[in-house]
Structures are given as structure tokens and as C-alpha cells.
Amino acid sequence: MLRRVSLLAGATLLSLGIAQAAQAGTLHNGWNYAIDSFSDGSGGDVYDIEGLAFKATSDFIYISVTGGTPLAGERYGGAADGNIGWGDLLFNFTGNDIHTASTENSLWGIRFAATNDSGVDQVGVYSHVSAQAVAAQNAGYSSLNQYYNAGWNRTNTMGDLATKQDAKDYFGANQALLNVIDTGHFLGGIEFLTDQEAANQGLDFAHFNTTASQTHTFRFDRSFMPSGHFLASVFLECANDGTVLEGELANVPEPSSVVGLTLLGLMFGQKLRRKTAAT
């Protein structure tokens, strides 16, 4: 029994170590950042995304986006609903391009903007997601090629996707850009953090000299997402800007269970020693 407990505690500690080592991307203060070009927002600052950041603990996944677009979007007469705002965040753990993953309903999606044109009703986290493109009804770009041909290719135009070709391979060159959830399985809600609460969690976009007027930070239960390597993308509804973060979600155990197991191991050890001394 003692041996089994010690082995378990050892294995748990080992996976904790891996969790800390395996985060990809630009790390700062425990967050993984994808910093986007500050000058690739077609239509000006209000349509410019400056960064996407990610942090995982044993209990929560934290996400933050910064840019010029308010959470409730911007009024725009040319959009079917009179408003252009944030699309949904789409997580892809499959290693395939986003169209393939969408066709297979194997994306995860987060609707964080309550007034956008998402295909699902509730704000929250979804698994088994297929995605759809809503730029057409939001006076936007029909494809990545159209966006690039309009002159918006800059350094870091697609965050962690380094080259134009990488972006075309992932999103398709001439296909409509998938930027909101179409269908999915609702897992649960998200909780927004104030800027102060986000700073308390170590969020620090200013380290990368961002100057965007809006930062939207939220968290949700760690158990909603699997472990593994992922690409996460977010576009505005009009596809006037978008970015991609590459990251890794490791299997992180509850710290309380590690402490518990270690204590249990110590107790068993003491008991055994006492028994040995008595005989």
C-alpha cells in the first residue's frame, strides 16, 4: 500500500514538472502570448486586434484578448445586424487545418461576445464544434486572399502563424474564414475578470507595448478542455483582423491532491517506522 501511494505521488509530481516545461510560445508571467501586428486592422484601430493571451492552472483556463473592439461590438450600418464585433474563439487540438477539424466537429469554441453572430445562443465553452463564416453579413472580407490582396499583410499579421503560407494552409486561401461557432455541445459558462483581477493573475500586455483601448479577460473550468498542443484563432466578425495563438495544455493535477498524497505518504512512512521500532 505504502509503495503504491509513493509511486502515485511520484507520478503526479512528474507530470507537474512536464506541465511547467511544455508551454509553447511567448511566455511572460505565466501567460502565453500571441502578439498581433498593431497595423493590420482594416478600418483602423477599432478593428485592430493587438494580442491574445492564455494561461492554465489546475483549476482554470484564462483567456485575454486586447484590441480596439468593445465586447458589444461597434455600430456599423453596412452589417446585417448593424453591428460588427468579436467572433468566437476556436481551439483546434487535431493538428489538421481548421476546415477539416470543423467538418469533423472536432473544434472547441468559446463564445465570449454576447451580441455577436455566433450560431449558438449562450455565451460559454463548447466542444464538438463546427464553425461558420460570418464576414459576408458583416461587410467583411470573403477570404484570407482578399484580405492580403487589400494590403494587410504585416509582420505578425497572424500572430503565431509565422508566414502568409502558414496562414493559408491553416485557414484556406480562398475559402470563407471560419470565425464563429456554427454548432457545438455546451459545456459551461465563462467568468469575466476586471482589468485589476487580470493583473492580479499576472496578465501584462503592456510588456509587449500594446496600446489597445479594450482588454477582455475571462476564465472557465480547466476540465472543459482536453490536454495537448493546440492552435487558437480569433477574428473580428468582419475578418478585418484576426490572430492565432499556438499553445500546449498539459495534464495538470490538482495541487491539493499532490499535497494530500505526499502527506499520506509521510503518514504511512511514520507508521511503518514506528512499527519497525516496536518490533
Ligand SMILES: [Ca+2]
Ligand atoms: Ca492586429
Ligand SMILES: [Ca+2]
Ligand atoms: Ca454582426
Ligand SMILES: [Ca+2]
Ligand atoms: Ca492580425
